[in-house]
Amino acid sequence: MQIEKPWLKHYPEEIPHTLTYSSQPVQQYLVNAAKEFPDKSAIHFMGKESSFKDIYEKATKLAAYLQHLGISKGDRVAIMLPNIPQTVISYFGVLLAGGVVVMTNPLYMEREIEYQMNDSGAKMIITLDILFPRVSKAMPSTQLKHIIVTAIKDALPFPKNLIYPFIQKKQYGIVVNVKHAGSQHLLTEILKQPAKSLKTVDFDFEEDIALLQYTGGTTGFPKGVILTHKNLIANATMCKFWMYKCKRGEEKVLGIIPFFHVYGMTTVMVLSVMQAFEMILLPKFDPETTLKTIQKQRPTLFPGAPTLYIGLLNHPDLSKYDLSSIDSCISGSAPLPVEVQQNFEEVTGGKLVEGFGLTESSPVTHSNFLWDRPRVKGSIGVPWPDTEAAIFSMENGEPVPPGEIGELAVFGPQVMKGYWNKPEDTAQTLRNGWLLTGDLGYMDEDGYFYIVDRKKDMIIAGGFNIYPREIEEVLYEHPDVQEVVAAGVPDPYRGETVKAYVVLKEEANVTEEDLNQFARKHLAAYKVPRIYEFRKELPKTAVGKILRRALVDEEKKKIEELTKQA
Known part of the structure; x- marks a missing residue:
């Protein structure tokens, strides 16, 4: 299908319209970085640095051990870890062994672990000591044969490595002691042993799977997205050219966005190894720790999600910290409110732009330009090189003219092969x-794209189509609103009505009527929320995306309970 590409006229000369991709598999980029920058810091973690050579040697040693345990080409190995150095070692170790990575959310409970392990057919899992009890209980119901365990303390410098177990016991109330025997293995012991010989594995860059990345499962069961080496390398290469002012071997990337989410994996981990950037890793988002880390370690790049930037902007001591090292940020995973973008740029002096992507596209497809071009308010930007995009009619599936709302569709080398063992879902x-x-x-008309909302999130109230994002953008402009999400809740008269869930800033004193009056100044009457609910926090995914569907389900349960009581 031939489509017009009006966005190409906006590309600065530094960004080619089409790219050439290396045919090397993902793991080869770690080999390359270790040869070219052996002693350069690849990872900074809580005061300890690890060089590219060190990461490569550990990943190779792990890879040989995995092969010794029976992992061969195409076997799935799960990694259930936060953002710590061992995650990078494990990721590249699995790929060097010829395996397929299955990234697993550390927040998953036994039932969720069982589902993902069984669906993927994973033979082995690499996880954290505090997660060991949960994983070991799930193992008998899966095909998992081995479990490799590591601990945060193993990556810490002295004396933090001695102190941390006491902090962990106080925080989680457990101390886990795993022995290196039988089906249980300690990563520290694996890395102490003499290196076993690593068998060479041939890779088909175009076809071989590097990753099974599971969708969030906000509707139905999570699906395993099949991403090849080409998918991941293509998207990281696009990112490299999009960020053309970033210098190879010189940037520092703040790695808070989880690596078990494809956005963090591609734009932080894979890109950093490809470009020999230093990753500054934090295992979880804590605003004060993040502010201190930025001031001390001076990262230049900060890929994130809107909730991360909001959390920093609303910290009471924000003005005490120097964030001026931050030069470039691409926000993903959720819509970026214009107010948040403007405020963050004022504080840092850097650029923050909205991008767009999804797990099925490795993930990025669109972004605003970081430099040399004006950004368009409320737009997700334009398609990346080699990426085609169109708006398809909801009625006949044909492309629609500029300005007409339909379903966004994309085409490019970063698009998945399909869903694992789900041909019907793939075909849809x-x-x-x-x-x-x-x-x-x-x-x-200029080729800039705009998202009005998820197809499933659109509110239909009294026959009107209402897009939650438009309401949220307005309420975010209120000076006392910290976070907000709008959703359609059941209404006996209108079918659905608009409800706004609001988190206020500290010491704010705003009433429902205040917000109602504010909304009426900026929205048509049928779009104005009929119900407001103030909360201390909103449910979010691990990557910081607000779970609108969880709030809707909660509302439905309330109605069901009231109906039963009546």
Whole structure:
């Protein structure tokens, strides 16, 4: 299908319209970085640095051990870890062994672990000591044969490595002691042993799977997205060219966005190894720790999600910290409110732009330009090199003219092969190579794209189509609103009505009527929320995306309970 590409006229000369991709598999980039920058810091973690040579040697040693345990080409190995150095070692170790990585959320409970392990057919899992009890209980119901255990203290410098177990016991109330025997293995012991010989594995760059990345499962069960080496390398290469002012071997990337989420994996881990950037890792988001880390370690790049930037902007001691090292940020995972973008740029002096992507596209497809071009308010930007995009009619599936709302579809080398063992779901989502995103949006005459909302999140109230993002953008402009999400809740008269869930800033004193009056100044009457609920926090995914669906389900349960009582 031939489509017009009006966005290409906006590309600065530094960004090619089409790229050439190396045919090397993902793990080869660690080999390259270790040869070119052996002694350069690859990772900074809580005061300890690890060089590219060190990471490569440990990943190779782990890879040989995995092969010794029976991992061969195409076998799935799960990694259930936060952002710590061992995650990078494990990721590249699995790939060097010829395995397929299955990234697993450390927050998963036994039932969720069982589902993902069984669906993926994983033979082995690498996890954290405090997660060992949870994983070991799930193991008998899966095909897992071995479990490799590591601990945060193993990556810490002296004396933090001695102190941390006491902090961990106080925080989690448990101390886990795992013996290196039988089906249980300690990563520290593996890395102490003499290196075993690593068997060479041949890779097909185009076809071989590097990763099974599971979707969030906000509707139905999570699906395993099949991403090849080409998918991941293509997207990281696009990112490299999009951020053309970033210098190879010189940037520092703040790695808070989880690596078990494809956005963090591609734009922090894979890109950093490809470009020999230093990763400054934090295992979880804590605003004060993050502010201290930025001031001390001076990262230049900060990929994130809106909730991370909001959390920093609303810290009471924000003004005490120097964030001026931050030069470039691409925000993903959720819509970026304009107010947040402007405030963050004022504080840092850097650039923060909104991008767009999804697990099925490795993940990035669109972004605003960071430099040399004006950003368009409320837009997700334009497609990246080699990425085609179109808005398809909801009625006949044909492309619609600029300005008309339909479903966003994308086509490019970063688009998945399909869903693991789910041919029907694959057929519904991939049409002749085009990925149907499930997001409603439009393209303007200049080729800039806008998302109005998820197809499933659109509110239909009294026959009107209402897009939650538009309401949220307005309420975010209120000076006392910290976070907000709008959702459609059941209404006996209108079918659905708009409800706004609001987190206020500290010491704010705003009433429902205050917000109602504010909204009425900026929105048509049918879009104004009929119900407001103030909360201390909103439910979020591990990557910081607000779970609108969880709030809707909660509302439905309330109604069901009231109906039963009546």
